Ligand SMILES: Nc1ncnc2c1ncn2[C@@H]1O[C@H](COP(=O)(O)OP(=O)(O)OP(=O)(O)O)[C@@H](O)[C@H]1O
């Protein structure tokens with residue numbers, strides 16, 4: 001019997017944490033595990049999923065569907081073994097779609113897409129703008145992508161709290177670009193999230209890896225471009241965690257005192273003048 005399809009929104013508080021990279025590559029990695037995967041680019045104004053997926057010329061996009069100009073089926077493309085619903089980048093179009101983008105239309109599309117897939121991944125815009133709220137609310141699960149910095153942790157915390165308020169369940173946090181700039185260890189992310197939100201596991205630590213940007217320049221997702229590089233290995237493992245074929249990663253259990261974490265967070269916040 002086929003298990004219930006799962007819809008997962010991939011979000012973050014601030015932009016540039018790696019949502020699109022994680023969404024595209026996690027999608028392909030789940031496809032490699034034999035799952036049927038569909039990715040929806042719900043970043044209606046700053047769409048870039050099609051660039052990461054190497055789809056530079058897209059005739060019909062999700063914006064056309066939202067504007068009522070095309071049927072959803074015309075905006076579904078197949079690439080790297082999965083289905084993708086891209087969003088165009090013409091500013092005029094995104095403005096028009098946003099002005100008409102009723103929650104209902106996005107929800108309808110999501111409900112249709114989910115009927116024919118095992119995993120629907122939704123690349124959501126950063127923050128808590130309209131399109132993010134709709135994406136989070138329409139999905140059954142959320143993954144928060146954060147970088148190993150205190151400011152990013154605060155941003156991820158905010159978006160998870162926000163998701164809680166609108167009744168969405170966060171499966172966990174993906175720590176991306178870990179290593180080089182490892183100001184904040186994942187154990188501390190887990191501990192802080194756990195103390196403030198209840199249990200909130202770090203589902204993957206994806207290392208900073210120059211192959212990710214190389215792959216992006218080539219227009220090939222990194223798990224295809226270089227399947228054995230450190231980032232690809234971590235993303236393939238995340239796919240197994242998400243599909244319950246692997247246990248959560250072992251995060252070293254260095255215990256920080258909550259007071260110390262709070263002090264550093266406060267410093268990060270005041271430095272940013274929030
Ligand atoms: N693990 C990594 N190692 C090195 N570079 C990375 C890694 N993850 C993402 N990047 C790079 O960081 C940049 C931002 O990534 P991405 O576009 O996926 O972020 P995003 O959260 O979707 O951004 P936005 O909020 O603008 O949509 C890209 O240039 C990408 O190649």
Ligand SMILES: [Mg+2]
Nearest residue numbers: 019020043048
């Ligand atoms: Mg993005």
